[in-house]
Amino acid sequence: MAVVSESPQPSGRPARVLTGYRPTGPLHVGHWFGNIQSMLELQRTHDAFFFVADWHALTTDFDRTERLPGNIRELVLDWLAAGIDPQQATVYLQSHVSEVAELTLLLGMITPLGWLERVPTYKERLRDLAEREIANYGLLGYPVLQTVDIVIVRGEVVPVGEDQVAHLELAREIVRRFNGLYGEILVEPQAMLSETPRIPGTDGRKMSSSLGNDIRINDEPDVMRKKASSMVTDPQKIRLGDPGRPEICPVFALHQKFSPDILVETEAGCRAGTLGCVKCKQNLGERLVAHFGPFQERRRALDPSAADDVLAAGRDKVRPVVEQTMKDVRSAMHLTT
């Protein structure tokens, strides 16, 4: 998710941006470009809040929570090794902020069911996960929980891809309804339009863990090489000498990300037929290994307890922000006694 627009505040102070990720398993190359690079830019340009959305993970993974603690730790360690700096950004765990649940309950009381039922991703997820009896109350309420994630820390901008615009619009509607009922308490977040790079997996479809076509950022070098070698290429290029079409080849799409210095010769060799796919994929494998080598080295050097330390510190850092919001909310709703 590359940031393509920014919303500097009139005051000149950096705007508060919020983004969270569900700890549902190992990160792959798609996440590397879609999430991590965006976070690195945001922590430089904004007052960045990054959180691990463990409660959100329950909307689909409620029946395999035994993986959660490991997934949370791995995700935070990945962030640290990739360069996320808890001194610059506020990094925390959603479930450490119990007030998120309280505000979700409160905002749920003023959120019409119709608003939730018309969210496009809700129906998609219902369809995708139909076989797992997934149409739970919490899944329908996902956008309410998302709204709370944003407003409880007074997030001003939220990076969203095209498919998430409807979610942010819903968050804004809920905020407007709340403020209309109880006074101008919550900040209406702005969308920061972003472009999600389309990273193909080994089979040419969008890279995705659930499709089994992903190259993971923590794959061993030999696994990376093997996955690169197993990638599909232009089906018309069958043997060395056949001319290929880089524009439809998933291997070339990854070269564009990882091999800027040999991009011209790769494209020319492919079109001319002088570069065979086997060699081209070997090149990609080496580039992947080289690209992720320093990251993996930093990752190995981290004590696993670093994740817990970061989340504990983040909890302390986010607490005063959350407490102020909840004080204002409870008071506006006459819930203080």
Next chain:
Amino acid sequence: MAVVSESPQPSGRPARVLTGYRPTGPLHVGHWFGNIQSMLELQRTHDAFFFVADWHALTTDFDRTERLPGNIRELVLDWLAAGIDPQQATVYLQSHVSEVAELTLLLGMITPLGWLERVPTYKERLRDLAEREIANYGLLGYPVLQTVDIVIVRGEVVPVGEDQVAHLELAREIVRRFNGLYGEILVEPQAMLSETPRIPGTDGRKMSSSLGNDIRINDEPDVMRKKASSMVTDPQKIRLGDPGRPEICPVFALHQKFSPDILVETEAGCRAGTLGCVKCKQNLGERLVAHFGPFQERRRALDPSAADDVLAAGRDKVRPVVEQTMKDVRSAMHLTT
């Protein structure tokens, strides 16, 4: 709600019973017999937990929360004046237990929407309140919140009227689903079947604040007398001398509750036509005033701050119970980090 059956525990210790009421306005004679008398009995026979369900009040009253603080205080003062003893029972405010929101979020993740949509009272309330754009997410989730109220304090028995049997069955289903997924953590509550006395209002329909036909337990004596005098009676009994039918007369229904010592002569006089409705209603007014006099006197003697003190003490009393439940729940769901 008179208790008609009890569930003593095999151990001989009193079972933990839970009941809560929404602070939506002044109590009337229907509440006096339906709720208060039941609570007085429960605190004698059980390990009783009584809570003020302020979050539940939001499901319908989210747009008039300014009344909440007063309603909460009035309700607790009514309870105290009626004889609820915070030394015997645990009396607390729902929103003082923030973990209720957390567990509601968690149980919502495993509660199928279909279970909630088929709750009969949900559809009824939708119909009743259609004009107020009330079909909010929180209203649909009402039974999840109710389930949490019970299980978070490990309630063993819950007094339910016939119309609430479906709610308790749903609570049991949610508990079974949770325990099936995560282990035997939550206590499956038992229904304590109870009979709700049908108290007629001044117009003969069921007494209800929203119908404007209620006689309030804190009405001034003159207001009580006036309301009694305004009651409808047997429409065939038009003037003194006409024989009446006590079995269809709402005034007689109230005499049955308030006037045991003159019940025989009231019934005979009505049937014979020798007792006129004006006199009969005057009698009822005096009985009401006499019945509620001592209660109102105790009520006036209470310092309003007594309500806050009781709820603060209740919060401390309920906290260790709740914390133990949440510790067990988070651990079973692998949410401890």
